[in-house]
Amino acid sequence: MPKILIVGGGYAGFYTAWKLEKWLRSGEAEVTVVDPLPYMTYQPFLPEVAAGSIEPRHAVVGIRRHLKKTRVIAGKVTGVNHDAKTATITPAAGEAWEESYDQIVITAGAVSRTFPIPGVADEAIGLKTIEEATAIRDRVLTNFDKAALLPPGPERDRLLTVVVVGGGFAGIEVFAELRSFVSALVETYPEIEFEDTHFHLIEAMGRIMPEVSLPTSLWVIKNLAERGAQIHLDTQLKSAVGGVIELSTGESFESDLIIWTAGVMATPDIKHYGLPLEERGRLRVRADLRVEGDDGIVEGAWGAGDVSAVPDLTGGGVGGYCVPNAQHAVRQGKLLAKNIVADLRGEGVKDYFHKNMGAVAGLGLGIGVFQSGKLAIKGLPAWFAHRGYHGLAMPSWERKFRVIWGWVNNFFLGRDNVSLEARVHPRAEFEKFAARPRPAAPAVEVPAAPASAPEPSPALVGAPASAPAPEAAVDGESSAPAAKAPRATKARTPKAAPAAE
Incomplete structure (x- = not known):
């Protein structure tokens, strides 16, 4: 076969x-x-996973569950x-x-795909895997918990600043979804005002989202600006060492969350x-x-x-x-x-031909864009088109149902806003309090008795015959020098001899 x-x-x-x-x-x-990996990741859902709109496990498809006749290694x-x-x-x-x-x-x-920009390899995170999307969500929530306890200042601003590098579909979607997520989070943190949060997207080209028309991309920029998010066009990231963002325009600020989406x-x-x-x-x-x-x-x-x-x-x-x-x-x-x-079967093969019917993007709850030829739809209708298209494109009805049911739950119950960042080191709490065996006491080496009695040391002359027996030193009741003295006295004075006054 x-x-x-x-x-x-x-x-x-x-x-x-x-x-x-x-x-x-x-x-x-x-x-x-x-x-x-034992699963396929539906990557168009990663921005919504990062924003807490989709449960991470629902955005992946188990290979073994759905490939029942295939050998999986x-x-x-x-x-x-x-x-x-x-x-x-x-x-x-x-x-x-x-x-x-x-x-x-x-x-x-x-x-x-990254470039040798100082600090990017050490500070940034991508958006290609479900693990990265989940980590982004947890970082946002954890930083809010930290910032809520800090007074206004540089450290607080660093925790509440999100930077996205790359203005393609993936970059714009995660940027807009996180802006929507953070705007909702502010309502549950009375210590943090909307103006305390800062969003920056860095794009080296003169426009964003080349898949849509220029007027549509300009509408997206305007919409995000109205929501408190800034897009830097014709701008390059020069350095991100230590979380300090340095741009080709001369601007500089700090961020604790740098998301890299500038190509694959x-x-x-x-x-x-x-x-x-x-x-x-x-x-x-x-x-x-x-x-x-x-x-x-x-x-x-x-x-x-x-x-x-x-x-x-x-x-x-x-x-x-x-x-x-x-x-x-x-x-x-x-x-x-x-x-x-x-x-x-010895039959002819066919060429791949697919004409793009349009592009659709979600920009946060209730906001989206759809472009097909010269037709552009913006706002709530485009958001429904985005969710409808990707909800149906998700492989298998089992996965479709999980995703759509999650959206329905979020509509009535709201998004979860609990960080599970501790999952990265799940044994930390257990190790902290786990009982461990006490270290064994170091063994005291007892030297063997000499074959013939040596001449007594001047320091031992006159030592009383009633000094403790050597066994006391072995049991650890006396110090090492005290253990040696009775041994020398015993070799010098026979047991039957009367004790010297």
Whole structure:
């Protein structure tokens, strides 16, 4: 039976395996997914997770729960020898091994792309994983608890200042969602005024959200300004050392929360796979999602998602390629499954073609924007469109129900505002009070008795014969020098001899 190995369980990898389970006949092929994480993250929901509008576990899809016919391996593919059709798999526990395959699907995803700006690697946090979104939410809440006990001053301002670097969709959405979240938090902290909170977004280009029209992006800037959030256009981050933000405009301020959303890049692991890459480090694939080298198609190798440079046949992509987003990755995964099945059956494969129907973004509770061609919708209707689209796009009805039910609960009950930052070190409280065994007392080494009695030391001459027995020193009742004196006296004076006066 042919073996299909899928590297990565993100959007493209998960949907490829999910649809292969549906379209493959029984016994037609064996499918294996390798990913170090046991879930797929629905990344469009990360801004709402950071703002407490969605429960973190509801924004992820359990791989094992939904891929019932697929073999799932918790590990990483650390090397590929496509000539031998083998991949090196390093599991989460245990020794690495060589896995054979007939078809390999590279959907390893992307990571945050950063630049060597001083302080960014030490101070900033990305927004690519569910763990990062949860940490952002907890940091905001923990900082509010700290700031509520401090008098006005630099430290208080630092705790209440949020900085986002990058004005794309991800940056604007998390920026606006957090602004909405913090505005609601102020109502429960009488010690903190709305004017005490500060929001800064830094964008190197002259505009934000290139996916929407310029008038729509200007409306977003105006809306955020009215809500107390400042956007710095044509501005670069020069340094973030110690949380001190230094901008190319000369401005400087401090922040305890710096969120980096200024782009993504293909996962560096792909460099070890020995497959053809383009100049930006992405997998070279054709429009039908087959890997292509200098000599033509690489048989048995496929790619999709953020890790691959997929040609955009609509002509709307940046540089002629599909932009790395969830909308493309999901559709590419579905087509990839169809093409693999067609290839196994000797049928023709199809090219990927998807014309973007529009863009929608949530900007906090009750506020959103929608752009489709020249049509632009703003405010509450666009917010409903945002939630409706992503609520339906979430994989599986089980996940859809959890997310939508959470939104309904928040409408009536409000968002939770409790930080669980202590979860990062869950054993700290236990270790603090845990009883530990007392350290053993150091053993006192007793020297062996000499074979013949030595000459008495002048210090021992005249010592009374009734001095304590050596056993007392062994029991620790007397000091070491006192233990030596009776030993020397006993060797000099026989037990039967009368005591000297």
